[in-house]
Structures are given as C-alpha cells and as structure tokens.
Amino acid sequence: MSAIPIATTRSVTGMATGKLAVWWVVVSEIVIFGGLLASYIMHRLAHDEWANYAEHTNTWIGAFNTLVLLTSSLTAVLAHNAASMGDGVKAHKLLWCTIGGAATFVVVKSAEWTMEISHGYTITSNTFWSFYYTAAGLHALHVIGGAIIMMIVAADAKKGLNLHRVELIGIYWHFVDLVWIFLFPLLYIAK
Amino acid sequence: MSEEAHEAHEDHSAYYIKIWAILVVLLVISVAGPFIGIFWLTMVTAFGIACVKAYLVATRFMHITDEPRFVTYIVVTALVFMLLFFAAVAPDVMKPTGSNWIKPAWLAEPSEPAESADHAPAHH
Numbered sequence: 001m002s003a004i005p006i007a008t009t010r011s012v013t014g015m016a017t018g019k020l021a022v023w024w025v026v027v028s029e030i031v032i033f034g035g036l037l038a039s040y041i042m043h044r045l046a047h048d049e050w051a052n053y054a055e056h057t058n059t060w061i062g063a064f065n066t067l068v069l070l071t072s073s074l075t076a077v078l079a080h081n082a083a084s085m086g087d088g089v090k091a092h093k094l095l096w097c098t099i100g101g102a103a104t105f106v107v108v109k110s111a112e113w114t115m116e117i118s119h120g121y122t123i124t125s126n127t128f129w130s131f132y133y134t135a136a137g138l139h140a141l142h143v144i145g146g147a148i149i150m151m152i153v154a155a156d157a158k159k160g161l162n163l164h165r166v167e168l169i170g171i172y173w174h175f176v177d178l179v180w181i182f183l184f185p186l187l188y189i190a191k
Numbered sequence: 192m193s194e195e196a197h198e199a200h201e202d203h204s205a206y207y208i209k210i211w212a213i214l215v216v217l218l219v220i221s222v223a224g225p226f227i228g229i230f231w232l233t234m235v236t237a238f239g240i241a242c243v244k245a246y247l248v249a250t251r252f253m254h255i256t257d258e259p260r261f262v263t264y265i266v267v268t269a270l271v272f273m274l275l276f277f278a279a280v281a282p283d284v285m286k287p288t289g290s291n292w293i294k295p296a297w298l299a300e301p302s303e304p305a306e307s308a309d310h311a312p313a314h315h
Contacts, residue, residue: 014259023262027269034273039284042277046285063222067215074211077252081207084200176252182242185237189225 022168026175029142033179036138040131040186053128054191056121061112062188064104066180072101073177076170079157083166090156092165096155097172102147109140132187139183142176196247210251 044050079094100177113133123133146169153169156162217240224236249255255263282289287297 013261015262019258023258023265027265030266030269031273034270035276042284059222060223063218066218070211070218072212073248073252074207077207081200082201086200103254117285150251151313171253174248174311177252178248179246181248183240185221185241188236189221189233191225 014165016121018164018168019171026171029175029179033135033138036131036135037182037186040135043127043131044186044190046108047127050128051191053126054187056116056119057132057188057191058115059188060076061108062184065108066184068101068105068108069177069180072105072172073174074120076173080167080170083157083163086163088160088163090162092154092158095157095166095169099147099150099154102143102150102183105143106140109136135183136187139176141178142179146173146176207252210247212245214244217247 035059073099079091079098082088082090082094113136121129123130150169150173153162153165157166207261218274224240225233227233255266258260
C-alpha cells in the first residue's frame with residue numbers, strides 16, 4: 001500500500017519544487033549527522049573505555065524519548081493524511097499533537113541533561129561526553145526548529161491554505177525521528 | 192493540488208497506526224536486548240532493529256518509494272559518500288600507529304581514563 005503524495009504540481013523534475021527542496025535538505029542533513037555519527041562510531045570502536053562512560057546515560061529516558069518521537073511521527077503522517085483529504089482543521093490539530101511531542105522531547109532532554117551535568121558529566125569532561133552533547137544537542141535544535149516551522153504550517157492548514165506544506169514538514173520531521181532512531185542505540189544501548 | 196485530488200485520496204489512518212505499533216514493538220525489543228546479556232545479540236537488537244525502523248519510517252512515513260527514483264538515488268549517494276569518508280579516515284582515527292606516523296599521546300596513554308577521571312564524579 002502506498003499513500004498518494006498531495007504535492008503533485010508538475011515540474012521539470014517530476015515532483016513539486018518545494019518537495020524537491022525538502023529532500024535536498026534531508027540529503028544535506030544526512031551528510032551532517034552521518035559525519036557526526038561516523039566520527040562517533042570510529043572513536044567508540046577505538047576506545048573501549050567509552051563503554052564505561054555510556055553506562056551513565058539513562059536507557060529508560062532515551063527509550064521514552066524514542067517513543068515520543070515515534071508517536072510524533074505518527075501524528076505528522078496522520079496530519080499529512082488529513083491534508084491529503086482536504087481536511088485542514090484536522091491536519092492543524094494533528095500538527096499540534098506533533099508539536100506537543102516535540103515539546104515533550106525537549107523537556108525530557110533538558111531534565112536529563114540537568115541531571116547529567118549536576119553529576120559532573122559536562123561537554124568538556126571527555127571526548128565521549130563531547131560527542132554526546134554535540135550529537136544530542138544538534139538533534140534537539142532540529143526538533144525545536146521543526147516545531148517552529150510546524151506552528152506556521154499548522155496556522156495555514158487551519159485556514160485551508162498551503163495544505164501541501166503539511167507533507168513537506170512531515171518529511172523533515174520523519175528525518176529528525178530517523179536520526180534519533182540511530183542516536184538511541186549508539187548513546188544509550190551500546191554500553 | 193486540485194480539490195478533485197483531495198477528494199480522491201483515501202483515509203490511510205489505520206495503516207499508519209499499524210506501522211507505528213510495529214515500530215513500538217521494535218523499540219521494546221531493542222530496549223530488552225541488553226537484558227539478555229549476550230553482546231552480539233545486543234548489537235543485533237540495537238542496530239539491526241534501528242535499520243529496520245529506519246526503513247519503515249523512510250518507506251511508510253516519508254513515502255520515499257513513491258517519489259521519483261532519483262530521490263532514492265541522491266539519498267543513497269549521500270550515504271555512500273558517508274561510507275567513503277568512514278573508510279578513508281578510519282585508519283587514522285582508530286589506529287595508534289601507521290606506516291609513517293604514530294600518535295605519541297595514545298602510545299603513552301592509550302585510553303582516556305586519566306583525563307576523564309578528573310571529571311568523573313565519585314558520588315555517581
């Protein structure tokens with residue numbers, strides 16, 4: 001089964017320009033996060049003692065945030081589904097559910113970082129923690145940025161305007177989810 | 192997007208919820224994996240399942256397979272360049288010595304505990 005994308009305006013590439021732009025953003029993000037994660041993996045494999053540092057990350061908090069992001073991806077794709085059927089009001093509500101997921105993620109992440117910093121694990125403690133805060137922090141910035149854009153798209157969707165943008169922000173949001181899917185085992189499970 | 196196209200679109204909500212449920216089950220397995228205590232199994236349940244989850248999100252939620260083929264090509268190209276980057280610099284990053292070079296700091300102190308011990312809290 002496959003859903004029909006709603007942004008089907010003809011263009012020379014065979015897809016709407018806006019959607020093409022979002023895919024280019026995703027590809028550039030693959031290079032950004034891929035570089036970071038590849039560097040982490042190389043250092044992690046070269047330093048067995050990093051497993052000891054990773055012992056101090058909280059798997060349950062990471063798992064909860066994974067669940068939050070997976071659920072926010074569900075509401076994002078349901079918003080796309082609603083927009084595809086022309087239901088802007090429903091898409092607006094579902095986008096706000098996704099924003100709620102983003103807020104939950106950031107609040108939980110902030111509490112987690114507060115706990116870790118209070119225990120003395122800061123970005124300057126050692127290279128593991130430098131990677132940890134850089135990777136998770138860069139990801140959290142993407143969550144915050146996505147949530148802000150989603151507010152703008154949701155406001156339009158409520159009025160029935162630019163419904164194709166619901167799919168576009170959804171593609172970005174699923175990518176943010178996808179990055180976390182790999183960050184979670186790297187930072188919280190491989191101990 | 193025309194109104195006709197909107198009307199023609201079917202409601203796929205149940206399908207998406209089913210995919211989400213599968214993703215949650217996979218998450219539970221990846222969290223449960225380490226409790227079994229077998230290293231290779233933990234790696235499989237952590238990273239193997241991460242790949243499966245990523246595939247499901249990319250194909251079912253992002254609909255990458257519904258896009259023109261070149262979208263998949265540019266994504267795969269980015270990933271291939273990542274692997275090239277990995278292969279090219281991994282020996283320098285991961286080894287303490289090479290044909291014409293050494294890392295004196297590594298050889299003197301191959302691991303980081305001394306540095307990190309200064310910051311590792313005793314009370315944790």
